[in-house]
């Protein structure tokens with residue numbers, strides 16, 4: 220399954236619609252392309268199927284689960300992981316990988332933290348795997364436990380899933396369960412079909428078909444009052460409307476699992492995304508609010524939360540839970556604003572005129588009386604442009620509008636008039 224896009228050319232009303240791969244936004248990774256109204260010949264269809272057959276992963280999820288069972292029975296000295304193929308090897312396969320780099324003596328601890336064993340896929344347009352720093356991951360887990368959740372639908376959050384799985388196997392009283400939905404099929408080597416579904420969050424596609432869908436549905440069914448929360452951390456280059464549509468499908472799935480229970484409620488959700496997407500997310504989920512907590516990552520130098528001269532992470536938690544319930548760590552400088560009824564960053568000052576804590580990036584923002592709102596500390600009011608902006612900007616540029624609707628303030632890709640596609 221692909222996604223329906225629209226090609227628009229300047230000045231034209233209607234664009235031409237076409238299907239393209241939703242997961243791989245780089246044509247080099249997947250060149251699938253088809254006009255919406257295009258007739259596809261039998262031969263081309265057959266060629267496509269042939270291509271797909273030849274590009275399947277070497278083992279199915281089922282096979283990987285069986286292989287894992289064999290692997291854990293091996294003595295340490297026989298446990299190898301091929302770094303080139305990103306695959307656990309059984310002794311009979313060593314030969315085939317003899318000129319590949321591999322790791323030996325894979326411990327049980329390593330098997331329980333696959334996100335450390337696998338290299339992060341950093342292809343910006345496709346996977347963009349940025350793993351939570353331990354502190355942020357621990358914070359998220361403690362937060363959702365304190366909120367009373369016992370089940371976590373982890374959508375594109377392998378490290379959170381891994382933390383939950385590993386605690387569940389080690390600590391007897393730990394009663395949280397999780398299901399990982401992710402497009403990274405390498406995880407099928409480490410988790411059963413009840414713990415991982417190969418899933419595309421840009422078009423709500425379960426690669427495992429009806430059986431996988433059923434696994435997810437079952438997981439969302441809140442047996443014995445075990446409440447579910449969904450936690451997702453999508454690639455930041457992702458199309459917000461495609462993601463929102465998939466998440467709405469997952470929410471609907473949750474809703475269908477119980478007829479009486481949650482009439483007007485939404486499945487609780489944490490959507491982790493940069494703060495500059497706030498208005499886009501609120502367009503699709505008006506019940507959400509953005510928390511000040513800065514989510515930190517391991518392999519993203521820019522987003523690391525250093526001690527001194529620290530670079531601040533732009534990544535936040537968006538949630539449909541009541542903001543006052545999201546308690547942020549005071550030892551990291553967060554404080555509770557009694558007017559706003561939520562925790563805010565230490566630098567986020569309550570503005571008396573806006574009557575809210577207005578900073579988005581953690582720095583103290585300043586109020587502009589002309590714009591009637593708070594703006595970034597580095598901005599100045601430009602009388603030419605009639606708004607606040609960076610001091611060095613060229614005033615002419617501001618009237619280049621969006622290619623689709625001609626209005627200023629957004630680019631074609633974010634044009635509200637395209638939101639139906």
Ligand code: SAH
Pocket residue numbers: 241242345346347348349350351374375376377378379380400401402403418419420421452453454
């Ligand atoms: N911070 C998270 C990882 C976020 S990186 C953690 O530490 O757990 C984004 C995740 O989304 C990766 O695991 C990546 O494999 C997954 N992903 C990327 N594109 C996807 C898609 N189309 N469908 C589902 N998952 C996807």
Ligand code: ZN
Pocket residue numbers: 240241242243248249
């Ligand atoms: Zn593809």
Ligand code: ZN
Pocket residue numbers: 556557558559560568569570574575576
């Ligand atoms: Zn406030």
Ligand code: ZN
Pocket residue numbers: 570571572573574577585586587591592593
């Ligand atoms: Zn203000």
Ligand code: ZN
Pocket residue numbers: 587588589590591599600601606607
């Ligand atoms: Zn201004």
